[in-house]
């Protein structure tokens with residue numbers, strides 16, 4: 060089994076992208092923690108851990124394919140946000156970027172008839188559907204419940220409950 064140089068480069072870029080997502084969510088968790096959104100903090104600390112596991116999945120895959128992963132430097136994420144809603148909008152945008160990158164890799168795998176990478180990426184395709192839906196659903200709450208202090212506090216409680224719920228496996 061071997062992967063092409065192009066596929067390797069795309070997977071390497073994905074390691075960096077998942078690492079950046081992990082770092083961004085860590086910054087969001089920290090901002091929530093100091094701003095008084097304890098639910099948001101718990102939610103994004105967990106989300107940050109999840110992204111780190113995604114990054115490691117790609118590292119393992121590269122190594123398993125004999126393509127030795129390189130661990131990249133990770134850019135410092137934005138550290139301050141104007142509101143919980145703004146923060147979640149940023150999270151959704153970041154997921155949309157990740158989804159695009161994964162779909163591009165799937166297309167490369169298809170073109171190259173790289174069945175191993177294609178199969179490996181299936182988990183990520185499903186995971187992205189879940190992640191985007193998750194953030195879209197939270198954003199809907201601002202329209203449904205409101206944006207005043209009491210409403211945002213309610214939304215923070217929803218995030219706390221979500222963080223406490225066991226994570227679903229995207230392919231289960």
Ligand code: FEO
Nearest residue numbers: 077110113157190
């Ligand atoms: Fe691993 Fe949420 O992208």
